[in-house]
Amino acid sequence: MTERQTGGGTTEAQAAPVVLEMRGITKTFGPVKANDEVSITLHRGEILGLLGENGAGKSTLMKILYGLYKPDAGSIFIDGEEVEIHDPKDAVERGIGMVHQHFTLIPPLTVAENIVLGAEPRKGVTLDAEGAIKATEELSERYGLKVDPRSRVSHLSVGVEQRVEILKALYREARILILDEPTAVLTPQETTDLFTVLNEFVADGLSIILITHKLGELLGVSDEITIIRDGRVVDTVKTSETNERQLARLMVGRDVSLRAEKEAPKIGEPRLVAEGLVVHSHTGTVAVDGVDLEVRAGEILGVAGVDGNGQTELAEALAGMQHVETGHVHLDGEDVTSLGADDRQERGLAYIPEDRRTKGLVQDFHLYENNALKTYDEPPFSKWGWIFPNVMRRRAAENLRAYDVRPPDPDARAGSLSGGNQQKAVIARELSGDPGAIIASQPTRGVDVGAIEFIYGQLLEQRASGKAILLISLELEEVRSLSDRIVVLYAGRIVGEVSPDATDEELGLLMAGRGAEEKSA
Amino acid sequence: MSEEHREPEGAGTSTLGNMVRDAAGALVFPLIAIVFALLIGAVIVLATGNNPAAAFGSLVVGAVGSSLAIGRTLLYATPLIFTGLAVAVAFRAGLFNIGGEGQVYIGAITAAGLGVALGFLGPLGTLVVLLACILTGFLWGAIPGFLKAYFGAHEVITTIMLNFVAINLATYLALEPLSGGGLVPGTATIDPAARIPYIGLGLGRTNYGFLLALLAAVAVYLLLWRTKRGFEIRAVGLSPGAANYAGMRLGLNTVLALAIGGALAALGGGVEVLGVYGKMTIPFAANLGFNGIGVALLGRNHPVGVVLGALLFGGLTSGAQEMQFSTDVPLDLTDVLLAVILLLVTATKLVELIVGKRARALAGTRLEGSL
Secondary structure, three states, X not given: OOOOOOOOOOOOOOOOXXXXXXXEEEEEEOOEEEEEEEEEEEEOOOEEEEEOOOOOXXXXXXXHHOOOOOOOEEEEEEOOEEEOOOOHXXXXXXXXXXXXXXXXXXXXOEHHHHHHXXXXXXXXXXXXXXXXXXHHHHHHHHHOOOOOOOOEHHHXXXXXXXXXXXXXXXXXXXXXXXXXXXXXXXXXXXHHHHHHHHHHHHHOOOEEEEEXXXXXXXXXXXXXXXXXXXXXXXXXEEHHHOOXXXXXXXXXXXXXXXXXXXXXXXXXXXXXXXXXXXXXXXXXXXXXXXXXXXXXXXXXXXXXXXXXXXXXXXXXXXXXXXXXXXXXXXXXXXXXXXXXXXXXXXXXXEEEOOOHHHHHOOOOOEHHHHHOOOOOOOOOOEEOOEEOHHHHHXXXXXXXXXXXXXXXXXXXXXXXXXXXXXXXXXXXXXXXXXXOEEEEEOOOOXXXXXXXXXXXXXXXXXXXXXXXXXXXXXXXXXXXXXXXXXEXXXXXXXXXXEOOOOOHHHHHHHHOXXXXXXXXX | OOOOOOOOOOOOOOOHHHHHHHHHHHHHHXXXXXXXXXXXXXXXXXXXXXXXXXXXXXXXXXXXXXXXHHHHHHHHHHHHHHHXXXXXXXXXXXXXXXXXXXXXXXXHHHHHHHHHHOHHHOHHHHHHHHHHHHHHHXXXXXXXXXXXXXXXOOHHHHHHHHHHHHHHHHHHHHHOOOEOOOOXXXXXXXXXXXXXXXXXXXXXXXXXXXXXXXHHHHHHHHHHHHEHHHHHHHHHHHOHHHHHHOOOOHHHHHHHHHHHHHHHHHHHHHHHHHXXXXXXEOOOOOOHHHHHHHHHHHOOOOHHHHHHHHHHHHHHHHHHHHHHHHOOOOOHHHHHHHHHHHHHHHOHHHHHHHHOHHHHHHHOOOHHHHO
């Protein structure tokens, strides 16, 4: 056990004791060095931000800490003592808790059952159900994370599911909490709530590692930020001494601009039109309740709103994936209401779905197959029922390069790519077919700054070339900076239209379902 | 849990390097499983007071030691290739076809009944009968597909249930309306001119049905990786959400995948009747359909793997007879070996524990995710 020989990015002036140090961690996957001599230091009662683009190696580092991967080199110290972590059980025993980006809850079980799972309080040989509920309630109270211990996880919203995940870690007495992209699935309000709770945690003596690629969030909540790029630590900075521009440069390695530079729109004929659209959700309730929309050539129409107000159903009904109860969809003047998704796609409708994991891509398909996911049945990919993988491969190779998908290897599996690159692969497929109208549903959800910049650029290019773009997004900033007009969706209805320079207050009122009356007055 | 590090599985790539790497990766697990099964088998042989070297020696001799032995191996492997493919095609669409057993019976009774009636046509009759087997198997297989696609009935339940229906239906037909009235219960015998001829070459009763099985494996490969339908079936199997998003029809592909599986298994039953028995005896060859599940698992639901898996099953069955003949080891040992191999192939965690994660990463197995 070596006493500390100031390694990596240790800063001496910190008064709080070091709870965790990872030193010289190296991990390679085949030819790829996912982590190259990475060192991080976490102090007690501190929130350390781990910042980097998707694929930079943040998740790999944390999976090593959590015992999911074995490092090729390097050592881990907890409370100054060198430890070896072989599996998540080891990690949990040493007080490390992890909240994964994709939750690991069991939907049919209740909140309490999920929380105690694997460490259940017992009554004889059976689960002590009351004990589990009590433990959950205590934890919930103590940390201000509101959950109903008795409700089933399948009935919860994503934000609440995340709370359950955090409680699960706390139940196992985590002292070091790792949160992997926790805000990717949250609404702005839920994000604020989460950060409030995190601040209480650290005041209570917990230490937190927050993995993210969202700069703004880190500035608000973290104490220190370690920036990782291409598997290496670029720098560790004090949050109080940095700013968004500097972080973006460190993370991407060059200056980036997230302010979309728009030219004045050249607006033409309506290309994508919805009239009195009524759509039911999968459970049979009315999700879209009489929406009228008109997206014209050369403009981006933004749809703002809080999640769950009919966005998904609206997008899917326009794309032809969901049944329209009443109303019509017109594409370039043609009534396409009765046509399926493939027919609408052939008529020039592109759809970037909000969920690339379960809709946009077949994760286990090669990229060339995913690139042809909608056009596999058309020449030159297909003739007389046969498909031609080599033609698909060549076309995919061109496409992947043109849209900067990394790696640009048509034979790579979609699931092996980072989120940002998966999204670029979806966009490459959707935009390369020269569509007339584009539905972009949360096109930058869970992708990194570099990819966001690229995606914005692509959408604006499409706008300049006379495409009609419907942008559905939960990120208010995104809707504002890209759109030419904004409509607000609330409870399945459009409750108002505003210009992109409308105040936050004005938009906020509409999004909360108030203001429809004032607007019409 | 971890979604990042995934090695390619199976096939579908045409560049040679990828194909070799994929094949090597896909074979790692079954090979490890076979080695371990043999070790465990050796212990059992020792425990029964026999010499493992002698037992395995005679097993190998019985499987591949002579042209007759090879012929026997091929003969036993033939129906298993068909039933293995029947499972594999459905599996690629995300469906478990447990109905192979019944589908074999459907094919067998079709071949026996029609074969007797069309025997006068000679080889033309053979062709017509085989096509009829494909058709009846297709329709029979479509039933659970239809129940799944339009009523949400789980295919595992319906295919198992339909096994009973098929077996009893075929048995009734063979014993009553189509009975040959001979000493051995079953249908009448088909005119030798309309049967599938033996290959010869000293391979004993091995008939051209084996080549037909290889042809079926090639056809399945082309279907899955070279046709629009196969592209849809695989997309539906891997991600129904993405397939729906791409405008593919989930119900149609569900029905077709199970129907094609039914056609393959029924063809296997027909080939058994036309190539081996010349009639449908009651009881008919049992477990061809169920063993097909094991073959498909062993072959990782890839046509090439299915052929290799069926050859292994066939070889062990054939070798077991020799082993029983020349040693005191019971015939049942091969069943134990097969069971252990299958257990190890499916119990990836166990093998991982024994040989470490590297082999698993190389094999890139997704079995546990799909089972």
